Amino acid sequence: MRNLDDQPEKPRFYSVTESAAILRMSPMTLYRAIDSGSFPAIRIRGRLVVSARAIDKMESAALFRDEAVDAAEFS
Structure with a gap:
């Protein structure tokens, strides 16, 4: 979907792998943070x-x- 300026719209959601790449961390580390409740995510059936x-x-x-923030504050 494109906006009026013909620029691609920013996605509303990222996969865990995409999010990990943005944050420059391992996807497994991010999966563990999500699983422990210290990183916000949405689970739809088995997909995060x-x-x-x-x-x-x-x-x-x-x-x-x-300063650094704790992702758990946003969970």
Whole structure:
């Protein structure tokens, strides 16, 4: 789907593998964080997806605070 400027729209959700790549971490590490409840994700049947907004909020919070944030705060 494209917007009026003919730019591709940002996805609303990422796979765990895509999210891990964005965060520059191992997908298995991210799966473990999701499983422990310390990283927000949505489970649809057996599939997990991560909200792009959740990642954006974590980034914004880290930049605003000028320090590392704990992803568990956003779960």
